[in-house]
Amino acid sequence: MNGVTVSIDRIVIDFTDVYWDFFNEFHKQICHYYGVRMTVGERGFQYRIRINTGEQFLHISYKLVFAPKTRKNTLRIEVYPKSLVYFRHWLEQIREYADQVLFVRCDVAFDIPVRISDLFTMSTKGRKLRLFKGTRYYNGKHQRQEDGYCRVYDKKRQLLETGRQKIRGERTRMEIVYASKEKISLATLVQYPPQFNSKYLCAVLTDLSKFSPKVGRLVKEIQQGELLPQDTTPYYRKQIHEQMKTQEVIDLTVLAAEQWQEAITLPCAILSGKISHLPVQEVHSS
Incomplete structure (x- = not known):
């Protein structure tokens, strides 16, 4: 994207x-x-x-x-x-x-120019989604420093509420903690961009009619906060992942490597x- x-x-x-x-x-x-x-x-x-x-x-x-x-x-x-x-x-x-x-470790931030209501995110590693004041959190607060901890929020709204900056258009931020299991010299960190595709699915919803009726309904309920991904069955989580290819999938790994x-x-x-x-x-x- x-x-x-x-x-x-x-x-x-x-x-x-x-x-x-x-x-x-x-x-x-x-x-x-x-x-x-x-x-x-x-x-x-x-x-x-x-x-x-x-x-x-x-x-x-x-x-x-x-x-x-x-x-x-x-x-x-x-x-x-x-x-x-x-x-x-x-x-x-x-x-x-x-x-x-x-x-x-570091927090890697993806600023995506869409409304948060149009950005679908889901853990592919079984991390549980928590919702709090419009922010999506994957895993508990006590896991804040662990690799893969993630939060997704309306960055434009945050900037407006804090009075720090006004921006044109929409902006949703997805922040993911990147922590290596091995010790990496900071000087060589450029050689180790994070691989986030294995941890999260991220896509812009462009046309819900391309989903099957059942999957489309589940996706809509998740986006509206009426359903949490972990409350669906593994079968339907897999179906959501597969059918999300009909939307605009964001390649987090490629984007991180490029920048x-x-x-x-x-x-x-x-x-x-x-x-x-x-x-x-x-x-x-x-």
Whole structure:
């Protein structure tokens, strides 16, 4: 489909083997500069710094609580790509003191120029659909950080309600969490665009009359929030998937691959300092 854009909405990165001596001085400086305090947690990462100016966001975590005592620990950041330039001075300091810069996860956003009522989405992996205030969520809130977690919402409406931007035409956003099972160097992330077609069916409804009567009725009920996909039988979910080919199916995998380099160039440049297009074996041997 023409007009679909792909971007990264948030990204999580691990900087490995960062010395405590560096972090101890670093956290004092950044907390003083932004007027925030470091908190200490009992689960996950022990030390946490959250900076939110209203426009810019950066979350810094250091040292897993149950990690063995050592002078070097993992430092994790969570940041919106639009905030990377704003925090560049601080992020480049972290990069200089890290052994590796590893990709953890990111939210991949597809902005689709259609009304949400015309965009059909369904999990192909059995993820349950939840509806809340017009947003479609696939899987529970506690699974927010897991690979494949997805939400679909009216982006135009959100921008209007928050007063941030007015846009022409329609815009529905589909956000999917991309998290690799293997550790990927951020510099080589360009070689690993997400494969979302195996996780979700996404299509623009153009002509409901092309469905069989039963399938058409189910699709209409799902779109109107009267029926959840998981409440249909496996047989009819398969029929919906097959007959959706009569509509305008959006190839999420191809779209991500086509726009992946552009989407990750800024994070790679600032957080890693480079971007490598070489096959992995060539990267390791160079």
